[in-house]
């Protein structure tokens with residue numbers, strides 16, 4: 001559309017006098033008028049340039065006004081089509097409205113009425129265009145905002161996970177050289193939870209929350225935590241406190257993952273037969289996440305050397321967990337979790353070996 005005019009009008013009539021007089025009239029009112037002596041030419045041109053309104057005669061030899069209306073409606077739903085008709089064609093005009101014509105003008109036309117109808121049609125076209133653009137813009141904005149929101153959420157999730165890892169590493173690094181233990185525990189716990197076919201949310205949470213299991217070690221003095229030889233009974237009692245300290249650090253959070261972290265910190269040394277600490281919980285008195293982390297923590301502890309023991313290989317470690325060695329016993333574990341471990345134990349070896357590279 002030429003923006004210097006009030007609108008681009010296609011005028012179609014086989015009567016040269018009408019073409020000339022309407023062109024002159026509408027031009028005076030600031031419209032750009034493209035005159036066509038038949039509908040066929042108008043349709044050809046319609047697909048090539050923007051049109052604000054089509055004003056057409058009904059009775060024409062090559063393509064009548066209704067046919068032209070139909071063709072334009074097929075090409076474009078919005079451009080208003082105004083038909084010009086003599087009284088005798090009133091039925092046709094009504095039919096045209098039913099077919100989607102914007103309005104009709106009775107010939108011989110009265111100039112003010114014609115100009116008014118054309119202005120009304122052009123405004124209608126502009127409003128629909130504005131509405132259409134607004135919808136497109138709105139959809140684009142919603143799309144952009146959704147993408148930004150998702151990116152921000154992803155960033156926050158990523159950052160909170162990293163903060164958890166770094167904070168737990170601060171506790172863990174004191175008695176472990178690399179801090180890899182905590183990231184492996186997360187991976188084993190995730191794998192085991194998958195094998196147990198637990199809910200996706202649970203799997204997501206445990207893979208992060210399990211890293212926090214030993215965060216309470218931060219409250220244990222180096223002299224005990226890093227002591228080379230055997231611990232006295234009193235010293236071991238103090239070590240046991242890391243579960244309670246960890247729970248105290250993490251509990252009270254409204255966040256699901258931290259809540260689970262608190263539960264795991266409190267319960268990852270409980271045993272199925274009730275011989276664990278700090279509470280001596282039996283069987284499923286220990287929350288599922290605690291029972292899972294208890295096993296995976298044991299696996300990783302056995303694979304590594306500690307101040308009090310050498311590292312075991314995968315085979316020996318599995319043998320100790322599945323069959324016991326006097327110190328660790330199968331009765332310590334939830335049998336269902338132990339069964340799941342038996343099925344996927346080789347994945348644990350892969351996780352362990354990959355973290356060594």
Ligand SMILES: [Fe+2]
Nearest residue numbers: 213214268269
């Ligand atoms: Fe622990």
Ligand SMILES: [Fe+2]
Nearest residue numbers: 181213214297
């Ligand atoms: Fe641990």
